[in-house]
Amino acid sequence: MSRDDASTLDRRPAESSSALAGAVATVTALGLGLAVGEPVPALVSLLGGLTVAAGVWSLRESSHARVAVGSASVVLGTAAFTGSAWLTGDAWLLATYLGFALGATFVVVDATSGLVPDDADADPLPRMLRAASAATAVGVGVAALLTVAAYVDLLSVALGAVESGIHPLVGFATLQAGVVAGLLLLDRAVPILDSWLPSPAATTDRALDGLAAVGTDWWEIDRSIRVAVAIQLVVAFAPVAQRLFDRFLASVPVVGRVLRVALSGPLHVPLAACLLLLLGVVAADVVRRWTVRSLGDDPAITLALAAGGIVVPALALLGGTALAAVGVTVPVGDSLAGTGNYAAATAALLGVLVALTACRAVVHVLSAVAREGTLPRRTAGFATGSALLFVTTLVAAELGLAPLLVLAGAAAALLVWDTGAHASSVGAQLGRDAETTDSEFVHVTGTAAVLGVGVVAVLLVRYALFPFVVPTAAAGLSPATVIALGLVLLSVLLVTVALLSHRERPRQRERAGGEG
Amino acid sequence: MSTRETSRRNVGVSAALVAGGAGVVTGNPAVFMVSVLGLAYAAYQAAIGDPEPTLTVEREVETTEPLPGAELGVTVTLRNDGDATLPDVRVRDGVPERLDVVDGSPRFGTHLEPGGSDSFTYTIRARRSDHAFAETTVVCRNLTGTVEFAERVGIETPIECSAPVDRFELSAQTLAQTGRVPTDAGGDGVSFYAIREHQSSDPMSRVDWNRLAKTNELATVEFRESRAASVVVLVDARHRAASEAGAPTAVQYSGYAAEQVATALLDEDNRVGAAVYDDCSYLRPSASREQARRLRSFLAEIGDGSTSSERRGTGPLSDGSRHSFFQSVDEVERRYGLTDGGDPVATLDRTIPGEAQVVFCTPLLDDRAVDAATRLSAHGHDVTVVSPDLTSTETPGATLEHVERSERVGDLRGTVRVVDWPRTEPLAKALVRSTERWSR
Structure with missing residues (x-):
C-alpha cells in the first residue's frame, strides 16, 4: 500500500521500452x-558487460546478500574485460569488442536501475568500486608476495643455511x-595475548x-648492550x-667444540620458531586492528560491498x-616459470584492478557530467551506450x-537512444508501475x-538506383563519387520532405486554451 | 496549459555530422551512408507536428460516501474528441492527499485514435473525513516525443467518508421526563412490562380484559416506561499525540466520538452537555435546538487544541449561550473558594447534575483516565467509556502500550460500560458490537 507520493515513486525507465532498448543493444553488440572479429573475445567481453550490468542491478537492492552478489558480479565482469584484452591481439579489435560490450552494458544498466541514480550521493556503486578495488589491491599484494616466496623459495634457503651450518x-x-628481538616482541605480544583471553585464569595470569616481566622495551635495554650487539653483528661477518x-x-679443549656445534645452527631453530610465533601474534593483532x-x-x-574484491582474488589464488x-x-x-600459477594470478588480478580503476573513473566522470547538467541524469546510460x-x-x-x-548497427544505436529516452521520460512522469505499454509501442x-x-x-x-542511372564510365566519375552524390541528394530530399511537412502544421508556442 | 519542446532533436543531426565527417575522412562509403540514416531520423523528428489535443477526462468513483477503511475503485476515462491521433497521452490523477492507493496506479499512458477512449482504474482506501481530488495532470506528446503539451484539469469528485452514529444505548439512569430511554419501571410506554393488581385509580384503558373474562379478576397492565436522560459527554483532552505523522490526534479522535454520541443522544430528546477532562470546561446539559450548535462549537475547539481561556473568549460562551462554570480548576477554586486540591474529578462531580450519566471519551493512555471513570461511577453517575484505540503492535514499545491499555479496558469493564473502538472500523460498528455484550 502506498500513498501517491511523488517522492516514493519508482521513476526508473518504463519497463517495456527499456527492456526493448536493452535487448536491441545486446543483440547489436553480439x-x-x-x-567483426573473433567470436570468443567478443562473447567474453559482452558476457562480462552483462555480468557487470546484473551486478549493478543487484547492488542497488536492500539485502546485504544481494549487495555481495552484485559486488562479486561487477568484479567478475571487469575480470572478463581483462580476459577479453588477454585474448585479443589487435588493439582496434579490442576497442571494438569493448566498445560494443560497454555500450550494451550502459544501456542495460540504465534500463534496469539507472546508471546515475537521482540520489547519486547514496548510490552504492562508487562505494562498492572503491571497496572492491581496495580488497583487490590487497589480493594483488598477497599474490605478489606468494609469487616472490615461490620464486625465492625461502624455506629451501633457510633449510640450506641450517644444513650447511653457519x-x-x-x-x-x-x-x-x-634474543633481543624476542624480548622486544614479547613486550608487544604479551598485552595482545592478555586481551585475547576470554576468561583469564590464575595460571594464565x-x-x-x-x-x-621478561619482555622489554627497546629504550629499556641498556645502551651498552644495544651497542655491543650491533658491533658484534658487524664484526661477526669479518x-x-x-x-x-x-x-x-680451538684453544678451549672440550667446551670449545661444544660451543662450535651449538652456535652453528641447533640453537637457532627453536629461537626462530619462538620468534615466528611472537611475530605471528603481533601480525595477527595488526591485521585485526586494520x-x-x-x-x-x-x-x-x-564486507558486502567489498565481496567482489575478496572473492575474485581468492578464486584466482x-x-x-x-x-x-x-x-x-x-x-x-620464462623467468617466472618456477612460481607455479602465482605470477599468472598476480597479472590477472592486476588487470582486474586496472579495469576496476577504469570503471571508477568512468562512473566518476559520468556522475560529474550529469551533475553539471551536460548529460541528462536519467538518460546518461542510454546516451552513452x-x-x-x-x-x-x-x-x-x-x-x-x-x-x-554498418547501417543496421547505426540504426540500432539510434533506436536504442530513442527508445531509451522515451522510456526514461515515461518513467520520470508516470513511474515504472504505471500501465504505459500502449503509447510505448506506438512510439517504438x-x-x-x-x-x-x-x-x-x-x-x-547505394546499390541499385544511382549506379544504374549514372553509368560511371560514361560520366567519367568514380563509383564512390556517384554514390556520395546520390546519398547527398537523398539527404536533401529527406530534409525537404520534413520542411514541407512542418510547414503544413505550424508550431504554436502559446495557445489560447483547451479542454485538456 | 503549457507547450514545450523536449531536448532530443539534435541527436539525428549529430549522428549525421559525425558519420558524414568520418566518411569523408576515411573515404568509406559505408560510413558515409550512416550519415543519411542520421538525417532521416532528424527529418522524421522535424516533420512530425505538435500535438493538438482535444480531450475529455472523466472520473468515476464507486461510491462518493464510503465507510472508513473501505476500498473503492476510481476509474478515469480519457476520450479524444479531436480529429488527430494522440500517440502519447500521459495522465496523473490527483489522488486526495490523505488517501492511500492500495491497488493499481493513478498514472497511465496510452494512445488515442480520433473519437477513441481509454480508461484506467486504481483503488484507494477511504479514511474518515471529506476528501477532494487534486487536479489531474494531462500530458500529450507527439509521435517523436519532441514536443510536449501539458495541462492540469480539475474534476470535482468529492468523497465524504463518515459513519454517523444513529443510536447510543444509555443505561437506566434517567430524568422524570418522558423520553426514549427504556427504564426498569412500569408506567406509560409501548412495550409490555408487567401485570399487577388493579387499583381503583387505574384508567379503564389499562385493565386486562382478557384476564377478567377468564378468571373474573381485575388486573392492570403496565408498560415499560421510557424517559429522557441527562448526559454529559466528557472529553479527555490531555493527549495531543497522534499514532503516526499526519494522522488525527487522540484528542481529535475523542472529540469526534463525543460529537457523534452527543448528536445521537440529542436526536433522542435527551439533555446533553459536555465537559473537558482535566481543564474542566463545561457546557450545561440541554435539549434545546440550539444545543447541537453549541456542542459542535465546544467540541471543535477541543479538537483544535485551544485552551479553556481561549474557548471562553472566542466561543459561543461570549454570547451567553454557554455556561463556563468551570474554566479551570484554578479558576473554580478562585471563584468559589473550593479546596479540593485541584482534583478535576471532584470538581466535575460537583458541577455535573447528580442524575446525569457520563459518556467519557478517552484513549485510556494512562491510569488517571481509569481512575476518573471509576470515581465518577462511584459518585453515582452511570459512566460509559468510549475509547479510541490508538496503540499498535509495530514496535516493542508500542506493543507494551497496547498491552497496558488492554489491561485498563479489562479493569474498567468490571465497573462501567466500555466501548473499545479500533481505529480501523467505524464508531457505529464498535458501538453495536459493544452494546451486544451489555446487560441492562
Whole structure:
C-alpha cells in the first residue's frame, strides 16, 4: 500500500521500452562483435558487460546478500574485460569488442536501475568500486608476495643455511640479536595475548605476568648492550674476526667444540620458531586492528560491498594453486616459470584492478557530467551506450564490417537512444508501475519504421538506383563519387520532405486554451 | 496549459555530422551512408507536428460516501474528441492527499485514435473525513516525443467518508421526563412490562380484559416506561499525540466520538452537555435546538487544541449561550473558594447534575483516565467509556502500550460500560458490537 507520493515513486525507465532498448543493444553488440572479429573475445567481453550490468542491478537492492552478489558480479565482469584484452591481439579489435560490450552494458544498466541514480550521493556503486578495488589491491599484494616466496623459495634457503651450518661467530651474534628481538616482541605480544583471553585464569595470569616481566622495551635495554650487539653483528661477518674466534674455540679443549656445534645452527631453530610465533601474534593483532578500521561502523555492508574484491582474488589464488597442483601452469614469462600459477594470478588480478580503476573513473566522470547538467541524469546510460554503439559501429566499418551491418548497427544505436529516452521520460512522469505499454509501442513502432525505411532507401540508392542511372564510365566519375552524390541528394530530399511537412502544421508556442 | 519542446532533436543531426565527417575522412562509403540514416531520423523528428489535443477526462468513483477503511475503485476515462491521433497521452490523477492507493496506479499512458477512449482504474482506501481530488495532470506528446503539451484539469469528485452514529444505548439512569430511554419501571410506554393488581385509580384503558373474562379478576397492565436522560459527554483532552505523522490526534479522535454520541443522544430528546477532562470546561446539559450548535462549537475547539481561556473568549460562551462554570480548576477554586486540591474529578462531580450519566471519551493512555471513570461511577453517575484505540503492535514499545491499555479496558469493564473502538472500523460498528455484550 502506498500513498501517491511523488517522492516514493519508482521513476526508473518504463519497463517495456527499456527492456526493448536493452535487448536491441545486446543483440547489436553480439551480432556486430561476432561479425567483426573473433567470436570468443567478443562473447567474453559482452558476457562480462552483462555480468557487470546484473551486478549493478543487484547492488542497488536492500539485502546485504544481494549487495555481495552484485559486488562479486561487477568484479567478475571487469575480470572478463581483462580476459577479453588477454585474448585479443589487435588493439582496434579490442576497442571494438569493448566498445560494443560497454555500450550494451550502459544501456542495460540504465534500463534496469539507472546508471546515475537521482540520489547519486547514496548510490552504492562508487562505494562498492572503491571497496572492491581496495580488497583487490590487497589480493594483488598477497599474490605478489606468494609469487616472490615461490620464486625465492625461502624455506629451501633457510633449510640450506641450517644444513650447511653457519660460522660460530655469526651464529653467536645472530643468536644474541634474536634474543633481543624476542624480548622486544614479547613486550608487544604479551598485552595482545592478555586481551585475547576470554576468561583469564590464575595460571594464565601468572604465565603472562612472567612473560611480561621478561619482555622489554627497546629504550629499556641498556645502551651498552644495544651497542655491543650491533658491533658484534658487524664484526661477526669479518673474516679476521672469524679466524680469531676459531682460534679461541680451538684453544678451549672440550667446551670449545661444544660451543662450535651449538652456535652453528641447533640453537637457532627453536629461537626462530619462538620468534615466528611472537611475530605471528603481533601480525595477527595488526591485521585485526586494520580489519576493524577498514570495516568501519557497519561491517556487514562494507564486507558486502567489498565481496567482489575478496572473492575474485581468492578464486584466482585457489584456482591457480589447484591448477599448479594438477600440473597445469599458465605461462607468464620464462623467468617466472618456477612460481607455479602465482605470477599468472598476480597479472590477472592486476588487470582486474586496472579495469576496476577504469570503471571508477568512468562512473566518476559520468556522475560529474550529469551533475553539471551536460548529460541528462536519467538518460546518461542510454546516451552513452547508444553513442558507444554508434561510434564503435563506425570503427567496425573501418575494420571491414559489411555495409548492411554498418547501417543496421547505426540504426540500432539510434533506436536504442530513442527508445531509451522515451522510456526514461515515461518513467520520470508516470513511474515504472504505471500501465504505459500502449503509447510505448506506438512510439517504438514509428521510430523503428522510419529507421527501417531509411536503411532500405540508403541501400537502394547505394546499390541499385544511382549506379544504374549514372553509368560511371560514361560520366567519367568514380563509383564512390556517384554514390556520395546520390546519398547527398537523398539527404536533401529527406530534409525537404520534413520542411514541407512542418510547414503544413505550424508550431504554436502559446495557445489560447483547451479542454485538456 | 503549457507547450514545450523536449531536448532530443539534435541527436539525428549529430549522428549525421559525425558519420558524414568520418566518411569523408576515411573515404568509406559505408560510413558515409550512416550519415543519411542520421538525417532521416532528424527529418522524421522535424516533420512530425505538435500535438493538438482535444480531450475529455472523466472520473468515476464507486461510491462518493464510503465507510472508513473501505476500498473503492476510481476509474478515469480519457476520450479524444479531436480529429488527430494522440500517440502519447500521459495522465496523473490527483489522488486526495490523505488517501492511500492500495491497488493499481493513478498514472497511465496510452494512445488515442480520433473519437477513441481509454480508461484506467486504481483503488484507494477511504479514511474518515471529506476528501477532494487534486487536479489531474494531462500530458500529450507527439509521435517523436519532441514536443510536449501539458495541462492540469480539475474534476470535482468529492468523497465524504463518515459513519454517523444513529443510536447510543444509555443505561437506566434517567430524568422524570418522558423520553426514549427504556427504564426498569412500569408506567406509560409501548412495550409490555408487567401485570399487577388493579387499583381503583387505574384508567379503564389499562385493565386486562382478557384476564377478567377468564378468571373474573381485575388486573392492570403496565408498560415499560421510557424517559429522557441527562448526559454529559466528557472529553479527555490531555493527549495531543497522534499514532503516526499526519494522522488525527487522540484528542481529535475523542472529540469526534463525543460529537457523534452527543448528536445521537440529542436526536433522542435527551439533555446533553459536555465537559473537558482535566481543564474542566463545561457546557450545561440541554435539549434545546440550539444545543447541537453549541456542542459542535465546544467540541471543535477541543479538537483544535485551544485552551479553556481561549474557548471562553472566542466561543459561543461570549454570547451567553454557554455556561463556563468551570474554566479551570484554578479558576473554580478562585471563584468559589473550593479546596479540593485541584482534583478535576471532584470538581466535575460537583458541577455535573447528580442524575446525569457520563459518556467519557478517552484513549485510556494512562491510569488517571481509569481512575476518573471509576470515581465518577462511584459518585453515582452511570459512566460509559468510549475509547479510541490508538496503540499498535509495530514496535516493542508500542506493543507494551497496547498491552497496558488492554489491561485498563479489562479493569474498567468490571465497573462501567466500555466501548473499545479500533481505529480501523467505524464508531457505529464498535458501538453495536459493544452494546451486544451489555446487560441492562
